[in-house]
Amino acid sequence: MSAKVELSMKQLMGMVIGLIFITMFLSSGGSSPTHAVVSKTISGTTGMLFKMKKFREFPMQELRKSNTDPNLWLDDARRCKQWAVSTTIWEPSKTLQQMARLKSWCIVVVLDKKTPVPFLVNNAVVLGVEDQKRLPYRIVRRLPWNHFGRKNIGFLYAVHHGAEVVYDLDDDNELLYPDDQQNSVPLTMRSKVLSPPPGLDLFNPYPMFGNEGGWPRGFPLDQILNKTTYAPTHVEDVTAKNNFYVHQSLADHDPDYDAIYRLTRPLPVTFARNDPVSLPPGTFCPYNAQATLHFKPAFWGMLLPITIHGRVSDIWRSYITQRLLWDIGGRIVFRKPWVVQIRNAHNYLADFDSEYDLYTKATGLVQYLKEWDSEERSLKRRLLQLCVDLYERGIFEKEDVLLMNDWLHDLSQAGYEFPLLTTIRQ
Secondary structure: HHHHHHHHHHHHHHHHHHHHHHHHHHHHHOHHHHHOOOOOOOOOOOOOOOOOOOOOOOHHHHOOOOOOOHHHOOOOOOOEEEEEEEEEEOOHHHHHHHHHOOOOEEEEEEOOOOOOOOOOEEEEEEEOOOOOOOOOOHHHHHOOOOOOHHHHHHHHHHHHOOEEEEEEEEOEEEEEEOOOOOOOOOOOOOOOOOOOOOOOOOOOOOOHHHOOOOOOOOOOHHHOOHHHHHHOOOEEEEEHOOOEEEEEEEEOOOOOOOHHHHOOOOOEEEOOOOOEEEOOOOOEOOOOEEEEEEEEEHHHHHHHOOHHHOHHHHHHHHHHHHHHHHHHOEEEEEEEEEEEOOOOOOOHHHHOOOOHHHHHHHHHHHHHHHHOOOOOOOOHHHHHHHHHHHOOOOOOOHHHHHHHHHHHHOOOOHOOOOOOOOOOOO
């Protein structure tokens, strides 16, 4: 990285401190320092770091199994191998119209109570409020209204109706090539796939696509200036491995940055059309729920947590899924853009507030997941165990563990076969 970029990054960290102060000030109601209440746990020189320490027990008795009538799952609805899934509180967007016109794809849109109706998208399955209530899925009872997590209903609907691949998209990520019926959402990669060397805890692929100084939302802030996380000493060609179960498309114009980047750096951005970048087992990078392909071996990892903000939910999902992909021999891959994000209206300071857990907990979460291990001999049981462990350390709340339990049940009811583990402790 050039000296000019390093200088701007140092200035950025200074701005981060200022933004944190602003957020604390605003959350206190704007009270003056002379009237502020000072916590006894905060010194005059530093603050408190989040630690992944267990401080509560999950009530395992609440995971009692219950049966579902399999006949309730029978329907004559349309079945497809390729499903796109979205949720929205807006009028039908250009993105949703584009996807509905692709003959090789089906699309399901999950509405919320805020969504304007009637909601008309030709060739789309539109699940309105009452439609969702009639579904046989156990997760429906767990999902709050007016929440990003209602997208989970769409994921399950896709699996239930024949999906081999699911395209997880936001309604403001427009296709760059909407008239190309076969490659608008490219399922295959026609170039070599590069990978940084094993042994790194984190890797930021954005600089390998020409975006020096940029980082994905949810990337630990204390690692942004760590040169090993973005400038590999060498790269490997891992194309032949063919175990890329999650594909993240980068997005031109207004990519998925966090609020700190957007408040301090210029936009728009255009990524270089370079080779895909995959991460080896043991290396993390967050991915989002805005333009992401999930192939069948990774369907279990699509569930979005609901007890945390939507700006955090997909990032925690990505870290959890990556950890368990290693146990089935899978990888994630970052690819050149096939979308351009024309972002819906956001207040950057409000985004900053909603992303607070990302800034304070991502480092601890990554360290914990790197060391986490399990003696469970099935993927389902490992996934549930990991969710319990994360609840007990304050990453999310009890309702997310119960949701995961119902999600695993529903996937089995839908006929999903979980991948076998490739790593089992003896």
